[in-house]
Amino acid sequence: MRAVTLIPSVLLCTAIAAPVLADVTPEDVWNDTLATIKLFDQSVTADLERDGNTLIARNVTFRSDDADDGSLSHTTQIEQIDLVNLGNGSVKMVFVSPVISRITGSKLQELGEDTFRAEVTTNATLSGEIIVTGDPDAMIYALDGADFEMLTEISGSDDLALAQTNEITVSNVSGALSSKKGATTVKGQFNIAADSYSYQMNQPGDEGSQMQLSASLSGYASEGDYEGPRDASTTDWSAALSTLSARFAQSFETGVFEAQLADGDRPSASTLSGTVGQSWVDMSAVNGTAYYEAKSTDFTAMLSGPSVPVKDAHISIANSGVTMSVPLTQGDAPQPFELGLSLDDIGMSASLWAMFDPLGELAREPATITVQLTGDALVFEGLTPTDPTSIVSSNMTKLSSLNLETFFVSFAGAKIDATGALTANSDGIAQMGLPDLIGSIDITLTNITDLIDTFTRIGLTPPQFGGLAQMMLGMLARPGPEVGVLVSHIERTADGQILANGLPLPF
Numbered sequence: 001m002r003a004v005t006l007i008p009s010v011l012l013c014t015a016i017a018a019p020v021l022a023d024v025t026p027e028d029v030w031n032d033t034l035a036t037i038k039l040f041d042q043s044v045t046a047d048l049e050r051d052g053n054t055l056i057a058r059n060v061t062f063r064s065d066d067a068d069d070g071s072l073s074h075t076t077q078i079e080q081i082d083l084v085n086l087g088n089g090s091v092k093m094v095f096v097s098p099v100i101s102r103i104t105g106s107k108l109q110e111l112g113e114d115t116f117r118a119e120v121t122t123n124a125t126l127s128g129e130i131i132v133t134g135d136p137d138a139m140i141y142a143l144d145g146a147d148f149e150m151l152t153e154i155s156g157s158d159d160l161a162l163a164q165t166n167e168i169t170v171s172n173v174s175g176a177l178s179s180k181k182g183a184t185t186v187k188g189q190f191n192i193a194a195d196s197y198s199y200q201m202n203q204p205g206d207e208g209s210q211m212q213l214s215a216s217l218s219g220y221a222s223e224g225d226y227e228g229p230r231d232a233s234t235t236d237w238s239a240a241l242s243t244l245s246a247r248f249a250q251s252f253e254t255g256v257f258e259a260q261l262a263d264g265d266r267p268s269a270s271t272l273s274g275t276v277g278q279s280w281v282d283m284s285a286v287n288g289t290a291y292y293e294a295k296s297t298d299f300t301a302m303l304s305g306p307s308v309p310v311k312d313a314h315i316s317i318a319n320s321g322v323t324m325s326v327p328l329t330q331g332d333a334p335q336p337f338e339l340g341l342s343l344d345d346i347g348m349s350a351s352l353w354a355m356f357d358p359l360g361e362l363a364r365e366p367a368t369i370t371v372q373l374t375g376d377a378l379v380f381e382g383l384t385p386t387d388p389t390s391i392v393s394s395n396m397t398k399l400s401s402l403n404l405e406t407f408f409v410s411f412a413g414a415k416i417d418a419t420g421a422l423t424a425n426s427d428g429i430a431q432m433g434l435p436d437l438i439g440s441i442d443i444t445l446t447n448i449t450d451l452i453d454t455f456t457r458i459g460l461t462p463p464q465f466g467g468l469a470q471m472m473l474g475m476l477a478r479p480g481p482e483v484g485v486l487v488s489h490i491e492r493t494a495d496g497q498i499l500a501n502g503l504p505l506p507f
Contacts, residue, residue, distance in 0.1 A: 026055035026083035028136045053085040076101045093130040124150040138180040146173045167200045191223040212260040219253030251280035270305035288329035295321040310351040318345035334376035334400040343369040363413035372406040414451040418443040440491040476500045
């Protein structure tokens with residue numbers, strides 16, 4: 001959540017909307033900018049000068065020190081912003097110079113007794129004019145057909161090899177951002193679209209580039225809204241998050257990507273390239289809970305290069321999705337969470353299949369993976385503490401219940417289908433950070449024994465392992481209603497016993 005301090009400078013660069021009749025002055029726009037920055041607990045300094053119809057802000061600096069000792073700081077600097085009164089109640093905002101943002105941290109991570117220092121520098125340039133309309137408490141920022149470029153450089157201690165550059169270019173950007181401030185709350189909405197979005201990343205190495213990544217998207221769109229307390233302070237994250245409502249979503253029609261990977265002493269010896277179809281990501285935070293959902297279609301990826309043993313090494317996924325909802329704030333009672341993953345119609349090229357199944361004995365139908373987990377957990381500490389290292393060092397959550405809503409895997413003609421429900425045993429002893437869980441899982445296995453036999457026959461599985469797997473199936477499962485189907489009911493009791501189909505297991 002440290003990245004939240006980047007929002008003010010990003011909003012200033014991408015505040016976009018369609019012009020409407022309004023009655024605002026350059027001073028109104030500047031005051032709105034100050035109010036927005038202060039919402040994120042940042043201080044502002046600038047030199048203001050009136051030149052006719054133009055309010056000029058020079059040497060603009062936004063700054064925040066997030067850590068108590070100032071070891072983590074964020075500074076945004078802009079040499080000049082012009083706010084021009086157009087004479088019709090609207091104001092033109094022009095970024096005369098790039099927006100330069102720096103995040104510096106010397107205690108982002110502790111390694112034994114040592115700490116490392118990292119710095120992120122971002123240069124953003126907006127080519128276009130922002131038209132501001134509305135009134136002092138409800139403004140709309142408009143941009144039509146602008147271009148946006150951003151270059152980010154990451155550096156850190158030499159022994160940690162943090163050097164990296166990222167470049168983003170967005171062309172022909174149009175859309176809207178509006179903000180409305182009440183006595184105690186602030187609300188905002190944005191909706192933008194762009195013809196194209198491109199991203200390039202480079203990680204340098206001693207012998208050349210260790211990794212280069214490029215991606216381009218077409219039909220890019222983004223939208224979102226937020227509502228929260230007007231005078232929220234980041235010194236109390238739990239209180240701020242419990243009252244915040246925010247959403248961010250982005251989508252694109254098609255995408256192309258390519259990654260060049262170093263191979264030993266040969267920089268960029270292997271290349272991973274591919275395409276993806278219509279995709280979208282939707283993130284939100286409401287009443288102290290974070291929600292995330294992402295979906296994509298028609299994904300393909302190919303690996304090539306001297307170290308790749310086959311020429312046509314590619315995989316494809318027709319549809320993929322990830323869902324998540326997790327509590328962000330601490331509470332006295334367990335709070336619900338949800339995690340999900342789906343991968344539909346996973347396919348491989350014939351050359352990849354031939355690497356481990358040259359005679360074609362395995363069914364080569366597309367594979368599928370679906371996992372859906374729900375449950376409750378007691379959160380002892382909010383997920384955005386003042387000290388970021390406490391996320392790792394403290395026991396922040398305690399699992400109360402875990403439900404296996406769906407677990408389904410199909411591969412090479414075999415299927416695994418399972419559901420179950422587990423709860424924490426208050427009298428049990430936690431192991432490896434997990435509570436003592438009791439409950440049951442029901443499993444249906446289809447053609448698993450045939451798959452193990454085929455793996456053993458073609459050499460993918462050692463004979464002794466195949467025999468052990470078949471023996472374990474005999475202990476855990478019993479014949480189902482159809483040929484080739486095995487079923488199992490696995491239960492863990494409060495006294496620590498594990499039962500398979502009602503019978504205790506000998507381990």
